[in-house]
Amino acid sequence: MSGRETPAPERLELVCPAGTPAALRVAVRAGADSVYVGFRDETNARNFPGLNFSREELATAIAFAHDRQVRVFVAINTFPRAGEQELWRRAVDDAVSLGADALILADLGLACYARDRHPGARLHLSVQASAANPEAIALFEELAGIRRVVLPRVLTVSEIRALTEAIGVETEVFVMGGLCVMAEGRCLLSSYVTGQSPNMNGVCSPAEAVRYAEEEGMLVTRLGPVTVNRFAPGEPAGYPTLCKGRFLACGRPSYLFEEPVSLSALGVLPDLARAGVRAVKIEGRQRGRAYIERVIRTVRAAAEAVAAGRPVPLADLQELTEGGRETVGAYDKRWR
Amino acid sequence: MSGPARLSLGPVLYFWEADRLRDFYFRIAEETDVEIVYLGEVVCGKRLPFLSEALGAAAERLRAAGKEVVLSSLALPGERRDLAALRELAATADGPVEANDFGAVRLLRGRPHVLGPYLNVYNEGTLAVLARNGAVRCCPPPELPATAFARLVAGSRLEFELQIFGRQPLALSARCYHARSRGRRKDNCQYACGEDADGMPVETLDGRAFVAVNGIQTLSAGYVELSAAVEEARAMGVGIFRLMPQALDMVAVIGLYRALLEARIAPVELRARLAELAPGTAFADGYWHGCAGMARLAG
Numbered sequence: 070m071s072g073r074e075t076p077a078p079e080r081l082e083l084v085c086p087a088g089t090p091a092a093l094r095v096a097v098r099a100g101a102d103s104v105y106v107g108f109r110d111e112t113n114a115r116n117f118p119g120l121n122f123s124r125e126e127l128a129t130a131i132a133f134a135h136d137r138q139v140r141v142f143v144a145i146n147t148f149p150r151a152g153e154q155e156l157w158r159r160a161v162d163d164a165v166s167l168g169a170d171a172l173i174l175a176d177l178g179l180a181c182y183a184r185d186r187h188p189g190a191r192l193h194l195s196v197q198a199s200a201a202n203p204e205a206i207a208l209f210e211e212l213a214g215i216r217r218v219v220l221p222r223v224l225t226v227s228e229i230r231a232l233t234e235a236i237g238v239e240t241e242v243f244v245m246g247g248l249c250v251m252a253e254g255r256c257l258l259s260s261y262v263t264g265q266s267p268n269m270n271g272v273c274s275p276a277e278a279v280r281y282a283e284e285e286g287m288l289v290t291r292l293g294p295v296t297v298n299r300f301a302p303g304e305p306a307g308y309p310t311l312c313k314g315r316f317l318a319c320g321r322p323s324y325l326f327e328e329p330v331s332l333s334a335l336g337v338l339p340d341l342a343r344a345g346v347r348a349v350k351i352e353g354r355q356r357g358r359a360y361i362e363r364v365i366r367t368v369r370a371a372a373e374a375v376a377a378g379r380p381v382p383l384a385d386l387q388e389l390t391e392g393g394r395e396t397v398g399a400y401d402k403r404w405r
Numbered sequence: 406m407s408g409p410a411r412l413s414l415g416p417v418l419y420f421w422e423a424d425r426l427r428d429f430y431f432r433i434a435e436e437t438d439v440e441i442v443y444l445g446e447v448v449c450g451k452r453l454p455f456l457s458e459a460l461g462a463a464a465e466r467l468r469a470a471g472k473e474v475v476l477s478s479l480a481l482p483g484e485r486r487d488l489a490a491l492r493e494l495a496a497t498a499d500g501p502v503e504a505n506d507f508g509a510v511r512l513l514r515g516r517p518h519v520l521g522p523y524l525n526v527y528n529e530g531t532l533a534v535l536a537r538n539g540a541v542r543c544c545p546p547p548e549l550p551a552t553a554f555a556r557l558v559a560g561s562r563l564e565f566e567l568q569i570f571g572r573q574p575l576a577l578s579a580r581c582y583h584a585r586s587r588g589r590r591k592d593n594c595q596y597a598c599g600e601d602a603d604g605m606p607v608e609t610l611d612g613r614a615f616v617a618v619n620g621i622q623t624l625s626a627g628y629v630e631l632s633a634a635v636e637e638a639r640a641m642g643v644g645i646f647r648l649m650p651q652a653l654d655m656v657a658v659i660g661l662y663r664a665l666l667e668a669r670i671a672p673v674e675l676r677a678r679l680a681e682l683a684p685g686t687a688f689a690d691g692y693w694h695g696c697a698g699m700a701r702l703a704g
Binding site: 148150175176179181182198201202204205207212224228250252254255256257261262263266268295296298299312315316318319322326327402403404 | 484492507512523527529530531534535538546548552553554556557573574575577578579607608612613618625692699700
C-alpha cells in the first residue's frame with residue numbers, strides 16, 4: 070500500500086474521517102488522500118465517548134499516514150470558551166508540533182492565534198465557521214491566512230461554482246454522511262434542549278440526553294424533555310436528532326425540517342469537479358470501520374471516474390445510510 | 406460601559422406587511438423611551454423589496470424622535486440577491502450597522518459597527534480581533550452563559566448588549582420551513598411566512614410547544630425573560646438590554662422593562678404583567694445559567 074502518489078490536481082482530493090487510530094489505518098488503506106481527526110476533548114466537533122486521539126496516538130497515526138503519502142488534518146473546530154482559551158491554543162500548538170498537515174479551525178480568534186504563532190501552518194476553515202459567501206471567506210483569508218474553506222451545506226452547485234471563482238482559497242465540500250439541515254455553526258437546537266451544543270461542547274443531541282419509552286404501543290424517542298418522534302410497531306426507529314424529528318405544524322405531524330436521510334452527492338460529483346472544488350469530504354468520525362472503508366472505496370472510485378471522464382459508478386450504499394434514505398441536500402436548489 | 410443602562414429594540418424578525426411595520430415603528434418613535442432601535446431585514450432577502458421603503462421612513466421618524474438607529478444586516482447572505490443587498494447596506498448606510506455575518510464584518514472594516522447575535526463571538530480572542538476590525542458593541546450569541554459573558558465584558562472596551570426579552574434565535578437554514586410546511590419550495594414560497602406575525606408554532610407530537618419557525622429561521626417557542634439577571638449583568642458592565650419585537654403590545658413591554666431598570670417594579674411583578682400581555686407563552690432563562698436554553702430557573 071505504500072508509495073501512493075499524492076493526487077494529481079485534476080482529481081478531487083478525498084478527505085476522510087477517522088474517529089480512532091484503527092479507523093485511520095482503514096481510511097489510509099481504503100484510498101484516502103487526507104484523513105481528518107480530533108483530540109480526545111471538547112476542542113473538536115465530534116467530542117463523543119470512546120472517540121478521537123491522544124497526543125501519542127496522533128503522533129503514531131501521522132507517522133503511519135505519512136509513510137503512505139497520506140496527509141492528516143486535525144479538527145479543532147469548536148469555539149474556545151471565554152477564560153479557557155488555553156485548552157484550544159494548546160491543541161493548535163500540539164497539532165502543529167506533531168506534524169499535522171493542516172488544522173481545521175472554526176473560531177476567528179483561534180485561527181488568528183494559529184497564524185501568529187505558527188506562520189507556516191496550513192489552516193483550513195471548518196464548516197462550523199459558516200463562511201458561505203465570498204466576503205466572509207475573504208475575512209478569514211485576510212485576517213487568519215486560511216488556505217481552504219469547507220463550505221457549509223447551504224449552497225447549490227452553481228453557487229459553489231460562482232463562489233469558488235470569486236475567492237482566493239481552495240474549496241472543500243461534503244459529499245457523504247450525516248446531513249446538517251441547519252447552517253453548521255449557526256444551530257443552537259441541541260443546547261436549547263440539552264444544554265450541550267456543537268459550538269461550545271462539540272456535541273449535538275448528546276446520547277446521555279436520549280430516552281426511549283414505550284407508550285400506548287408506540288416507541289417514543291425523547292431528547293431531554295422533548296419528544297422527537299413516535300414510531301408504530303415495526304417502523305424503523307432512528308436516533309432522536311432534533312432536526313430529523315417529527316413535529317406538529319399547522320396541526321399536521323411531519324418531518325418539518327428534514328426526514329431521517331443522509332447526504333449522498335456522488336451523483337453531482339462531476340458537477341462539483343467542474344465547479345472548481347478541490348476536495349470532497351466524507352462525514353462520519355463516529356462511524357465504524359466497515360462503513361468507513363466501504364464509503365471511501367466508493368467515493369474514491371467515483372472521483373477516479375470523474376477524473377477520467379467516465380460516468381460515476383453509483384454503488385448501492387443504501388444499507389449504510391440512516392434509514393436507508395439519501396438526499397443530495399442543498400446542492401440541488403429544489404431542496405430549499 | 407458606564408452610565409445608566411439603556412434599552413434597545415432588536416430588529417423585527419417576522420415578515421410584517423409594510424404598513425404594519427411602519428405603524429409599529431412610528432409608535433415606537435412616539436410612545437416609547439427606548440434609546441436604540443435596530444432596523445432591517447435579518448432573515449430573508451426575498452422580503453427586502455417589500456420593506457425597504459417602510460424601513461426608510463421608520464428610520465427617519467425614529468431618528469427625529471432622538472433614537473439611535475442601527476441598521477441590521479442579513480444573518481445568512483448566501484444568494485446573489487442577498488450579497489448585493491449586504492454590499493449596498495455597507496456602502497450606503499449613514500449610521501451604524503449591525504453585522505450578523507462575517508461577510509458584513511469584512512465590509513464594515515474600519516468603521517464603527519455592532520457585532521450582532523448571529524456572529525459566533527464566544528471568547529476574548531475573537532472579540533479582540535473584531536475590535537481591531539472596528540467593532541464598538543457586541544451582542545453575543547444567545548447560548549453564551551453568564552460566566553462567559555462576564556469574561557468577555559471584563560477584558561474588553563466594547564459596549565455589551567444582552568437580550569432580555571423575546572424569542573431566542575436558534576438556527577438558520579438554506580431551506581425555508583414555512584414553504585416546506587405548505588408543501589412548497591423556497592423559490593415558490595408565496596411568502597407563507599407573512600401569515601405568522603409571531604412565527605409559526607411548532608409542537609412536539611405530544612402537543613407541547615417546541616419552537617417557532619420564521620422562514621429559514623428557527624426560534625424558541627417561549628420568550629427569554631431575564632429581568633432577574635439584569636442586576637447581575639449591570640454589575641458585570643453590560644450597559645444595553647435588548648428587547649425583541651413580538652406580535653403583542655411592545656409599547657407596554659418596553660414600559661415594563663423601563664420600570665425595571667428604574668427599580669420601580671420587581672422581576673416577579675414584571676413577569677406577572679408580561680404573562681398577561683403574552684398569555685400561554687413560556688418564559689425561559691436557561692442559557693444565562695449555563696443550562697438548556699428552554700429551561701426556566703428564576704421564580
